[in-house]
Amino acid sequence: MKRTYENLLIREATVDDALQLCKWWNDGKIMDHAGFPEGIHTTLENVINQIVSQDNLECRHIILYNDSPIGEMVYRTIDKDKCEIGIKICDFSMQNKGFGKIILSLFIDGLFSQYNFKKVVLDTDLNNKRAQHVYEQLGFKKICINENSWRDQKGNLRSTIDYELIKNEFISHL
Template identity: 25%
Template sequence: MKENLYLRPATVDDARLIFEWANDSKVRENSFNTDDILWDDHLAWFNRTLADESTLLFILMKDDAPVGQVRLANSDKWQISYSIASVYRGQGYGKLILQLAENELVVEGHGGEKLYAEVKMDNIASQKIFTGLDYWMSESEHVGALAYVKIVGN
């Protein structure tokens, strides 16, 4: 049987799930702010994010199981942030979630716009994913990080 993989928009019911993923030790290690996230802070951020029309937040689903999350926040470019649940890491879902997010932007009429991601120097897995998806290196806004850029739909 073929697995059904798709993105669905995050809802208020996903607050706890994303909170747990965000506080995963590997996620904290690969984040620019490595401190644990407090529930009240997360909930305030999560509600702002869902209400923000310039931010898209999706959950990657494998059949009925949540696999990871991807956030696309638009200012002058679409800033990417994503994570994969620990039980699904190393299985190609990082690349898949980004491909599906790019597709969502094209469907929503954002073809030709810029995607931007920053990755810590020691996060080799994410670096491989971005280079494998034809992102090119750019100047990072953080010390100790690499930046990746791609035009949506290219």
């Protein structure tokens, strides 16, 4: 999928993006929100293999602003009507500027219109209030809170919130 809006571009990740993804994934500051405050300790080879093995069931995307990579997104097909997504704006200087709503609007619109999904699901850390606010502005509904459902890299218990968005409840911010 390729989506554009003003200076933003979302496109499928290629092998040329592997080094950038590897740097982001190994950066504890970037990965802390996902429970990896020390990064995920992956290798360039592992990232390349993941990109090469992408298919229509799971596909990673790169977010670019003025042709510079600022983050990543992924969707995973759960069934013919439903997919799960993830997003990270990895360039901290690009956070808190309203891009999240626009980027998610572009991506979700593509999932509904190009891939014919009827529902998009995601989860986020219970403490990630900024993300929760964005998801709810797009029409996502809280499904459940998973209290102390997993341990992060340092052994701390973490809680998550499950969200879902039905196509006819999507509020685009484009």
